[in-house]
Amino acid sequence: MRIDLHTHSTASDGTDAPAELVRKAAATGLDVVALTDHDTTRGHAEAIAALPGGLTLVTGAELSCRLDGISMHMLAYLFDAEEPALLAERELVRDDRVPRAQGMIAKLQELGVPVTWEQVARIAGDGSVGRPHVATALVELGVVPTVSDAFTQDWLADGGRAFVEKHETDPFEAIRLIKGAGGVAVFAHPGASKRGRTVPEAAIAEMAAAGLDGVEVDHMDHDTDTRARLRGLAKELGLLVTGSSDYHGSRKTCVLGEYTTDPEVYGEITRRAFGAFPVPGAGGV
The missing domain is CATH 3.20.20.140 (Metal-dependent hydrolases)
Structure with missing residues (x-):
């Protein structure tokens, strides 16, 4: 079994x-x-x-x-x-997920990454938006090679440059x-x-x-x-x-x-x- x-x-x-x-x-x-x-x-x-x-x-x-x-x-x-x-x-x-994702996007834009809410929302589709969707956007933009590579202190890991608490x-x-x-x-x-x-x-x-x-x-x-x-x-x-x-x-x-x-x-x-x-x-x- x-x-x-x-x-x-x-x-x-x-x-x-x-x-x-x-x-x-x-x-x-x-x-x-x-x-x-x-x-x-x-x-x-x-x-x-x-x-x-x-x-x-x-x-x-x-x-x-x-x-x-x-x-x-x-x-x-x-x-x-x-x-x-x-x-x-x-x-x-769940209700905190959207403002959190928008906060991460704002931080990434400040770091020079051209990510947008529209891009992340498209990736999330009908799902509850979260860090993996933002990470996927970074992969699409060529910022990192894989989703896992986005979960570092440089980007989205806890305490990272673009991290936002929820x-x-x-x-x-x-x-x-x-x-x-x-x-x-x-x-x-x-x-x-x-x-x-x-x-x-x-x-x-x-x-x-x-x-x-x-x-x-x-x-x-x-x-x-x-x-x-x-x-x-x-x-x-x-x-x-x-x-x-x-x-x-x-x-x-x-x-x-x-x-x-x-x-x-x-x-x-x-x-x-x-x-x-x-x-x-x-x-x-």
Whole structure:
């Protein structure tokens, strides 16, 4: 059984429409895939309508969080998408995305980069605009060779020359909201140091005490030593260990199913959740 619990579609910053993503997941040989767009569940309905037989969809979202000035992401699985408190918080984060992107564009223009809001909005399409869309604009303009190269101190990394902060949820509040909506909370790529500063292990222990369910260990941004360290920490704290691709379509080099989650861990996630249930494929449309 092959299970990928972290993917993105055009509902946020991926390049595949939700329907295309689930069809690709099935073609790749996945049995279970989670759709976890940034701060939105807008792609779920399309994914469910197109879900091929033999593939199960886990509905979710990746919530933007910040702890002591460190940006981090919290994966939320199988929560009630209409629960008012979590819905309101997701809307706060989403509503801040446009002014934030416009602020980054203004800073880039001050640095001599001829990027425009119209260009970034075209790239984002119907998705929730974010840094990857601005980064893609920099690639289009020939400023950097790849999206990853835009996430440096020269450009869009935390604290970089064109960085602009946005509203982000305190992770302890995110855990409370996810659990209140019947979901399961997993800290996404906690050791991805190439993205910037990472949350210390002591804080992860505090989150575990506050109800954090798991940590994403097997991820393209974690080297062998980081995975071993996180696996040991998870065992010490009694946290579930997940693995996933963090697939973004053509925007990143990761591929569907590159890293996967153990079926027993997936079973435990589904047992803990009561806000929503995995959706089995019925043949799609």
